[in-house]
Amino acid sequence: MEKETHKLIGPFSQILTMEGIKMHGSVSDDQLVCLENAGILTKAGRIEDVGNFETLRSLHPYAIVEQIDQERVLLPGFIDCHTHICFGGSRAKDYSLRIQGRSYLEIAKSGGGIWDSVLQTRKASIQQLEAGIISRANRHLHEGVTTIEVKSGYGLDLEHELKQLTAIRNANQKTKADLISTCLAAHLHPKDFGGNATAYLEFVLQTILPEISRQKLSNRVDIFIEQSAFSVEEAIPYLNKAAAMGFNLTVHADQFSTGGLKAAIQVGAISADHLEASGEAEASLLDQSSTVAVVLPGASLGLGMSYAPARLLLNNGACVAIASDWNPGSAPMGDLLMQAAVLSASEKLTTAEVFAALTFRAAKALNIVDKGVLAKGMVADMQAYPTADYREILYYQGKLKPAEVWKDGRLVKN
Numbered sequence: 001m002e003k004e005t006h007k008l009i010g011p012f013s014q015i016l017t018m019e020g021i022k023m024h025g026s027v028s029d030d031q032l033v034c035l036e037n038a039g040i041l042t043k044a045g046r047i048e049d050v051g052n053f054e055t056l057r058s059l060h061p062y063a064i065v066e067q068i069d070q071e072r073v074l075l076p077g078f079i080d081c082h083t084h085i086c087f088g089g090s091r092a093k094d095y096s097l098r099i100q101g102r103s104y105l106e107i108a109k110s111g112g113g114i115w116d117s118v119l120q121t122r123k124a125s126i127q128q129l130e131a132g133i134i135s136r137a138n139r140h141l142h143e144g145v146t147t148i149e150v151k152s153g154y155g156l157d158l159e160h161e162l163k164q165l166t167a168i169r170n171a172n173q174k175t176k177a178d179l180i181s182t183c184l185a186a187h188l189h190p191k192d193f194g195g196n197a198t199a200y201l202e203f204v205l206q207t208i209l210p211e212i213s214r215q216k217l218s219n220r221v222d223i224f225i226e227q228s229a230f231s232v233e234e235a236i237p238y239l240n241k242a243a244a245m246g247f248n249l250t251v252h253a254d255q256f257s258t259g260g261l262k263a264a265i266q267v268g269a270i271s272a273d274h275l276e277a278s279g280e281a282e283a284s285l286l287d288q289s290s291t292v293a294v295v296l297p298g299a300s301l302g303l304g305m306s307y308a309p310a311r312l313l314l315n316n317g318a319c320v321a322i323a324s325d326w327n328p329g330s331a332p333m334g335d336l337l338m339q340a341a342v343l344s345a346s347e348k349l350t351t352a353e354v355f356a357a358l359t360f361r362a363a364k365a366l367n368i369v370d371k372g373v374l375a376k377g378m379v380a381d382m383q384a385y386p387t388a389d390y391r392e393i394l395y396y397q398g399k400l401k402p403a404e405v406w407k408d409g410r411l412v413k414n
Helices: 053-059 092-098 104-109 113-123 126-142 158-172 197-214 232-244 260-266 280-284 297-303 310-315 336-347 351-358 360-365
Strands: 007-016 034-043 046-052 064-067 073-076 078-080 145-151 178-186 220-224 248-253 271-274 292-295 320-322 382-385 404-407 410-413
Touching: 007 053, 034 053, 046 053, 078 336, 078 360, 092 104, 092 297, 104 113, 113 158, 126 145, 126 158, 126 404, 126 410, 158 178, 158 197, 178 197, 197 232, 220 232, 232 248, 232 260, 248 260, 260 271, 280 310, 292 310, 292 360, 297 336, 310 320, 310 336, 320 336, 320 351, 320 360, 336 351, 351 360
Parallel strands: 007 064, 007 073, 078 145, 145 178, 178 220, 220 248, 248 271, 271 292, 292 320
Antiparallel strands: 007 034, 034 046, 073 382, 382 404, 404 410
């Protein structure tokens, strides 16, 4: 006899399981597994079975039934694998200057940009940072995003990088969303550091990363490879040394100029994020690579620049994930579904490619193996949309939001 801890949720008009879709390359919509009049059986926060609702009910008569009485399409919870939602202050002034015609680099040189956020974040208390993270994470959760990567990188010294990462850890205990931290101490060469960029990276390696390891604040390291940040020649030794210390690697790559993607692949980074400047030569590097290409349409919208060439990347065999880049400067909106829908219209991405990029391919960018697919043994992170046709989710370009969200099998929004 089965215990009452089993829960059967349904029936759903459609369940998109995301099973059976390859990790790399283009995907057609006919590869989507779409179950109709379906249910999902969960136990202790994980999925036990997925299939016809009445069949599951007859097979599991002792399961508690969570009845769905309206048209709903069920998807795995989305995974936002690149955000900067731990920050202080606002950069509305930067945005105002950008829409007047000033460039990102011009604004940074005049005192705006990342350094402005550093100064505001340093002034913020850990409690203020926690509150901001929780508010943004809860909004994401209510919009179907159940797992969220969160970077530091607005501290840029030992005290404030630890403050950011501690705030992320504390916030993770106070929101139902899962937060995964990344150390981005190599976001920028800080203006108040008494040495060159190479010396600063060595300071991070010798001082900041060991303390992060000791306090178990993160196992991920990121670096911004760009003219306004760190060069390829500076980044590669840093990344290799961080990897030797046991950190997983990710890279801000090819946002304004190329070189970062190639470096990311060279050091075995789990992901290379941005890629707006990538072209044919860069895309061809991903064909035989396990590095995930993370595209960030929110940054393109915020900066008024071209999208990353997602169609080209997929056609070259890349594993492409879509993330929000939610941050106070270049991507303040933070609406992951809307950004993905708009990107799909511009880059001609199929519905299957978009959903893959927001679920199991995004999970790969975070080295997660038990999320992003609705199948036996996977975490029961799920979202249900108020429609009977999954195609309407992208059709409404982000305005159709989930009516219900489940985290670890528990309803957290209804």
